[in-house]
Amino acid sequence: MAKERIAEAVKNALESAMRDGEVRRIAVPVIEVEVPRNREHGDFSTNIAMTLAREAQIPPRQLAEVLAARLQSDGAPTRLIQKVDVAGPGFINFHLSPSWLHDTLVEIERRGDSYGSSDAAKGVKALLEFVSANPNGPITVGSARGGVIGDTLARLYELMGAEVAREYYINDAANSTQMINFGKSLVVRYLQELGVEAQMPEDGYQGAYVTDIARKIVARDGDRYLDMQEDERLTLFTRMAEEEMIATQKADLAAFGIEFDRWFSERSLHESGKVAAAIEKLKERGCAYEKDGALWLKSTDFGDDKDRALLRSNGAPTYIAADAAYHADKFDRGFNRLINVWGPDHHGYIARTKAAVAALGYPAEALDIIIYQAVRLFSGGELVMMSKRAGDVISLAELMQEVGRDAARFFLLMRSHDSQLDFDLELARSQSDENPVYYVQYAHARICSLLRNADEKGFAVPPAEAAKLELLTHPSEIELMKKLADWPDEVVRAGLEHEPHRLAAFAMDTARLFHKFYTDCRVMDEADRELSGARLVLVRSCRTVLGNLLRTMGVTAPERM
């Protein structure tokens, strides 16, 4: 929109200056146009003169003057560009005719729910893999953070026109010692439920959810496993424990607004022979060698700092072998953009996973791995210690009970994935009215209420094209319109940069500007129906943007509060 047109105008000015010999011929780079922080610096700004000054051998300020003069006189953009000036060390600032903001409102009204969508990621087939927790306990608050990041990124890619799949990788390999421990723990609880003496192993799972599963099995199957052969029973119980846990995780995530297109079983990779095939391929490509009876991936050839075992000396494949097969499978299914959202304990796996992908001949640069930092839970300022085995974790389900889905999603999304996130349950419980999410939702509810009142009082919202939008001249109206105009760019920034937390900041900005507008500008005025009409168009556009924004974050947009 406006930004692209300005970049185009600057490019033309630069090219014509070079044609006329006023500027020496250099390659024209991508022209960055941004919204200046200080509104006195105009609606848009570019630093192109400063970045090109050295190469063009002209002082930045002078180059800016040359370009500004041409932008003023070239004529083509005059309807849009009202004034161009040069400021500071060589910024070119653009003051636009207000008509671009009116065009924005018309655009928002026309596109409605699709305002913000684009083709910025057209042709991209994105596979987002996230959460992927072990099926040995409920979804934790930490995994939930990865869930919100991954799900929101998926929504952003959808808005950018990509084909998107969400996938959960289940670490259900049969040889997992964790899963066997989990199965043993379930057997113990099962026996205890039936009144049989049984001792929980030291590294057993103490969580109450294990007992819950045992009760469920007793209720369903009674004591029929009591006399079963021990090994056989352990295998069966490990499987049942896993199935129950996956079902619980699925339900908890669904309640959190996260649904996966596929729950991808690690075990299926082993059973289908894909792990063996990947290992074979690595050998063929000369990327694997034997040492100490084990098979090693030469990951150091691809930037890792150590070679990694693929097959243990007992012949069993390692986690990285399965991961290599999994990522190969992703590419083989036609995905050209792989995004993995992993927890902080996985940062050491980035290099080796990328190495495995490259060693198999796939483009490692198409794989982006996002590591989010830990969520620490506090209760009344005290750190809550968490251990899955000891069973004193706070689950996603409990978190939602405490603070609700909207607040949980908003909070877990609010911080950059690079920052550790402190979540104080006590605070969230006692001061939930002060959560920023309410601030944003309140803006939406206020708008809905306003539009209901307008309807009752006979103030119809005119079609945007018919409204006298030029009457919107109050600074609060202008600022709000600018924010609404920026939404499509924000989607692309948050999406392509993989920074979904930007949405929370954008939502708070938008809400703040609406609240300010609401305070400063009375919308319904019997004495000025035309102004009222224009303002109602602005209000409805704002509802559209807030609605699209909240939907993208997976947070509800209430009509009443």
Added chain:
RNA sequence: GCCCCCGUAGCUCAGGGGAUAGAGCAACUGCCUUCUAAGCAGUGGGCCACAGGUUCGAAUCCUGUCGGGGGCGCCA
């Protein structure tokens, strides 16, 4: 020992080459006979951890130091 993340207002954090560094919360002062006060306006509050370097320009990039959090496997 090696690796990752963080260090910005009293607190929790945005900003991650650009102009006068922001928000929420907390504190204080105002604003509801009129569309939702879950709101708005104002005040106070900062050596952007520290030291070098790169750059026309550094909170932002690079090096190092210090402080905090997390991770290192032929576990998954």
